[in-house]
Amino acid sequence: MSGQLPKEQEFLLPASGLFIALSLLAALSLNWLPWSGLWLALRPDFVALVLLYWCTHKPYRVGIGMAWMMGIFADVADASLFGQHALAYSVLAFGGIVLHRRIQMFDLRMQTLQIFPVLLLAYAVYAAVHWQLHGYVAWGYFLGCVTSAMLWVPMSILLQALRIPRTDPDNL
Amino acid sequence: MTMEHTQSFRFFNRGPSPVVRLIFFMLLSLLLLFIDARYQYLESARKALSVLAYPFQRLVAAPGDLWRQADDFFVLQGNLVHDNAQLRQQHDVDAAQLQQLQVLQAENRHLRDLLAVQQRADYPMQAAEIVYTERDIFKRKLFLDKGAQANVQAGQVVMDDHGIVGQITRVYPWLSEVTLVTDKDHAVPVQVLRNGLRAVVFGSGDTSKLALRYMPISADIQEGDVLVTSGIDGTYPPGLPVARVLSIERDPAYPFARILCVPVAGVDRMRQLLILSGLPKLPERPEAEVETTSDKARKIRRKKP
Numbered sequence: 001m002s003g004q005l006p007k008e009q010e011f012l013l014p015a016s017g018l019f020i021a022l023s024l025l026a027a028l029s030l031n032w033l034p035w036s037g038l039w040l041a042l043r044p045d046f047v048a049l050v051l052l053y054w055c056t057h058k059p060y061r062v063g064i065g066m067a068w069m070m071g072i073f074a075d076v077a078d079a080s081l082f083g084q085h086a087l088a089y090s091v092l093a094f095g096g097i098v099l100h101r102r103i104q105m106f107d108l109r110m111q112t113l114q115i116f117p118v119l120l121l122a123y124a125v126y127a128a129v130h131w132q133l134h135g136y137v138a139w140g141y142f143l144g145c146v147t148s149a150m151l152w153v154p155m156s157i158l159l160q161a162l163r164i165p166r167t168d169p170d171n172l
Numbered sequence: 173m174t175m176e177h178t179q180s181f182r183f184f185n186r187g188p189s190p191v192v193r194l195i196f197f198m199l200l201s202l203l204l205l206f207i208d209a210r211y212q213y214l215e216s217a218r219k220a221l222s223v224l225a226y227p228f229q230r231l232v233a234a235p236g237d238l239w240r241q242a243d244d245f246f247v248l249q250g251n252l253v254h255d256n257a258q259l260r261q262q263h264d265v266d267a268a269q270l271q272q273l274q275v276l277q278a279e280n281r282h283l284r285d286l287l288a289v290q291q292r293a294d295y296p297m298q299a300a301e302i303v304y305t306e307r308d309i310f311k312r313k314l315f316l317d318k319g320a321q322a323n324v325q326a327g328q329v330v331m332d333d334h335g336i337v338g339q340i341t342r343v344y345p346w347l348s349e350v351t352l353v354t355d356k357d358h359a360v361p362v363q364v365l366r367n368g369l370r371a372v373v374f375g376s377g378d379t380s381k382l383a384l385r386y387m388p389i390s391a392d393i394q395e396g397d398v399l400v401t402s403g404i405d406g407t408y409p410p411g412l413p414v415a416r417v418l419s420i421e422r423d424p425a426y427p428f429a430r431i432l433c434v435p436v437a438g439v440d441r442m443r444q445l446l447i448l449s450g451l452p453k454l455p456e457r458p459e460a461e462v463e464t465t466s467d468k469a470r471k472i473r474r475k476k477p
Contacts, residue, residue: 028228064190064194065197081205082205087202090201091194098190129205136356138377
């Protein structure tokens with residue numbers, strides 16, 4: 001990981017399958033909250049973020065297949081066409097897996113700049129499919145891409161913190 | 173042979189490479205997209221998955237519901253008394269009008285019998301409540317809490333007490349999806365109440381606006397005109413209010429007037445809605461080259477620069 005600060009390099013628990021599944025489920029639930037109006041346009045895509053986190057940190061555990069499955073679930077819940085989210089998330093996961101070594105070299109702020117194009121690509125794929133089928137694009141949709149990227153730092157810190165073992169198991 | 177074997181040997185078998193996987197899943201997604209967009213084969217799979225997702229969706233919606241219930245519970249007694257008095261007064265007025273209505277209905281029935289005009293049916297209605305609003309910025313959709321279990325069918329009309337809200341486009345076991353009249357390119361055949369002029373009103377993708385397209389500049393339409401459904405294509409029952417004309421721009425440079433309308437119904441306000449069923453079956457349309465309205469609209473829009 002980042003060689004510049006060996007002091008801060010912490011030992012992380014191996015991510016259990018249950019933890020990955022729970023984090024993805026939590027992200028889906030956040031996406032399904034009743035967002036509306038301007039908040040809907042600004043809504044970050046939590047599922048995309050969490051998928052990207054796991055694809056960059058555990059590329060052999062969470063891959064394109066997992067992303068595709070999450071996409072199908074998102075399609076059902078959003079009543080969009082089957083495969084629309086799945087296609088976007090597959091591209092996103094591929095981007096995450098290809099860039100995973102590169103992203104782990106940077107600190108969190110720099111990572112945000114690295115993942116933004118990947119998120120933008122996934123959003124563009126979704127919008128392109130919509131444009132092909134319905135003939136128009138709502139540009140406000142791309143705002144969500146920016147808020148998603150801005151959420152990368154807090155979300156990474158949160159997931160990272162949940163994976164750090166307790167130093168003293170007796171200490172509360 | 174053996175050399176080749178050792179060369180291709182890998183310690184950790186990770187399966188196919190990411191590129192292969194990406195291509196596989198992209199092709200799978202595109203195939204699903206194609207099937208879902210062109211045919212209706214995947215509806216049963218969608219229903220099965222929606223049953224899986226349903227508990228989570230209810231769980232996520234629960235805090236909002238709780239908040240609303242708590243909000244309903246803590247109402248000032250003064251407000252209740254005031255509302256009650258107002259409703260009572262309204263009820264008296266309505267009752268008086270209802271008496272007149274019954275007389276008028278009887279008279280109307282009599283006249284229609286005389287004219288041998290086909291009776292306009294009373295449509296059975298069922299009330300439903302909005303469970304979720306749209307989650308996709310591209311679309312104007314709602315989910316109601318009545319589904320196939322309550323005999324809701326796709327194509328039924330949804331309205332509130334003021335007018336048309338939308339149409340049921342997909343039915344799940346316990347939910348149904350409503351496409352609002354303000355959904356982009358959603359078309360409703362209408363008539364101007366004042367003079368019976370026929371037109372088609374389109375959604376503009378904005379919750380509070382509808383557009384009356386392809387009306388010539390000279391069309392007899394005024395601000396404030398009420399548009400009601402004409403019932404022409406048999407999807408909507410006739411005579412239900414849809415929209416009110418908000419503004420008209422007549423620019424001689426364009427062949428059509430730019431007419432903006434606001435929906436009469438509280439498309440983005442109400443929580444309880446009515447689902448109409450039992451629309452009269454129209455006789456089969458004569459065989460001809462039929463284009464759907466959305467195709468037509470798209471073609472015309474592409475033609476414009």
